[in-house]
Amino acid sequence: MQAPSHPTSFYAASANDTRIRPPLKENIKTDICVIGAGYTGMSTALHLAENGYKVTVLEGSRIGFGASGRNGGQIVNSYSRDVDFIEKHYGKHVGAEMGRMAFEGGRILRRFVKQYDIECDLKPGGIFAACNARQFSELQAKKALWESHGHEGLQLLDRDQLNVYVGSKRYVGALLDHTGGHFHPLNLVLGEAAAFESLGGTIYEGAAAISIQEGAKAIVKTESGSVTADYVVVAGNAYLNGLIPKLESKAMPCGTQIITTEPLSDEVQKRLLPKDNCVEDCNYLLDYFRLSGDGRLIYGGGVTYGAREPDKIESLIVPNMLKTYPELKGVKIDYAWTGNFLLTLMRLPQLGRIGSNVFYAQGYSGHGVTCSHLAGKVLSDAIRGQAERFDVFAGLPQYSFPGGRLLRIPLTAMGAWYYNMRDQLGG
Structure with a gap:
């Protein structure tokens, strides 16, 4: 089987870390299984690992294969719909809470870069x-x-x-x-992955999740193995490939x-x-x-x-x-x-929960660099029992696109x- 690769780009050609992690070939147990090794997945995994959790990340292709490794590399604060829109449509309380979080993603990104000495050409302004x-x-x-x-x-x-x-x-x-x-986006997520691994985390590449079995313990299956976990975080964003159809319709x-x-x-x-x-x-x-x-x-x-x-x-x-x-x-x-x-549809991020222990985040609508890093912190806090900020996001309506596919x-x-x-x- 041919090893997965990043699509051709300047970022892939100038990546600091070209190691290929092996696919999953056994049945394992972990505290949290994160599906997707982009910014959302790595932010979630790194925050959880910093708090002592055993975390396993499944990546269907390569770390940063999707938008996290191909974007414009710009730190743009707030959301695709700004705080005034949120307040107008969902009330002052929601607007105030979203406003308090609107500028946090960039701070999280900068903390990762500084704390873990990530080389990604980060420049201000x-x-x-x-x-x-x-x-x-x-x-x-x-x-x-x-x-x-x-x-x-x-x-x-x-x-x-x-x-x-x-x-x-x-x-x-x-x-x-x-x-x-601005920064080198692929080198950022590769650096976050290395930081996560330095804390004992494990990443499998070429390990696409093909099903999630809900229950007191969730079971995520891949082509050649499985992960049994207390919690699952679905962070595949635009690359779910049929894993959860009701998410993809949104x-x-x-x-x-x-x-x-x-x-x-x-x-x-x-x-x-x-x-x-x-x-x-x-x-x-x-x-x-x-x-x-x-x-x-x-x-x-x-x-x-x-x-x-x-x-x-x-x-x-x-x-x-x-x-x-x-x-x-x-x-x-x-x-x-x-x-x-x-x-x-509303150009706002979608965070939510399926059942009691499957969390997801997706749909940053062009503001993924900062929102995804914030989402990782919010999801990790919710798993740790601090769900107030998660509930603000999860309370936003999530509509399917009219007319279907x-x-x-x-x-x-x-x-x-x-x-x-x-x-x-x-x-």
């Missing part, structure tokens, strides 16, 4: 760039909202101030979040595309991003970009609904890159790839088309 006056007004409101929930380190930038940070004429202003930042895999240029000269790097911050714009179908640790421009954007693989990633992304940086015309593209994230893709694409047109027209 994230910029939300406004393409028009409406978007800049919304950033002013975002600053006030986040500050009302205790978030500090925010700075509004007008067009002239923004030129100090971003060498592009595309934007009218921005919000700089000094607590944002969310839709979506693809985002990323390209990476050849290494750029120091002069070009300084011209593009003088302060080495990461950037995302404020469009519904947004662009995001940053410099890698070795001086490449990593540029992503676009959405394909239903997780289909686009034929020519470069043709989708390069035109957007050139709108931002026309001087890069003709630059060599060394890598291009796609990765799936999971979109929920047949209609959810075209309906969602139509909605995205509307918002994209609004962005293009500046309305």
Whole structure:
């Protein structure tokens, strides 16, 4: 049987740890079985291991195979739907509780990096760039909202101030979040995995879960073994592959595309991003970009609904890159790839429990870097008997997409088309 591998990407080509963990080939017992070795799974497992639990992680492919090892590598605080939306739709108490948690994920990530000496090119500073006056007004409101929930380190930038940070004429202003930042996403999750193993945890790769038998002790079966556990955490997100159909009906895999240029000269790097911050714009179908640790421009954007693989990633992304940086015309593209994230109907994370001892978290809707690290802490606390914050998330309604599998893709694409047109027209 051929060993699983990461899809081709700049991240896979520059991974610090290329070890392949063996698959599960026996029947074992553990305190907690975590399904999925992405950010959610590793955050949960690492938090539990820090508290003395025996934890086993089953990964169907490789550590960080999904979005955790392929994303844009940006620390973006809060949720895909912000705290004002949550408060309006679910009440002030829920809004306040979600607001208290909205900025914790980035702090957890930074603690892991510092405590376990994870080498992942972590750099501070994230910029939300406004393409028009409406978007800049919304950033002013975002600053006030986040500050009302205790978030500090925010700075509004007008067009002239923004030129100090971003060498592009595309934007009218921005919000700089000094607590944002960027990093090498695959090396982060690989470092978290190594930290977990240093505490006695075990990870099996090429060990896809094929069934979960509920009961006082849950049994997770793979092709060549099984894990009996007091608790199970399902953290497969967009890669459940039929394991729990009712979870999959609540969310839709979506693809985002990323390209990476050849290494750029120091002069070009300084011209593009003088302060080495990461950037995302404020469009519904947004662009995001940053410099890698070795001086490449990593540029992503676009959405394909239903997780289909686009034929020519470069043709989708390069035109957007050139709108931002026309001087890069003709630059060599060394890598291009796609990765799936999971979109929920309300664009809020879904945390919950099946029966008494099977927990799950999924559907970060484009905010997975920070939300997944928070979810791991919330899930681990719930397993340890501190379920108050888990209950806040679990109390949010979780709707299935209308129209089932047949209609959810075209309906969602139509909605995205509307918002994209609004962005293009500046309305």
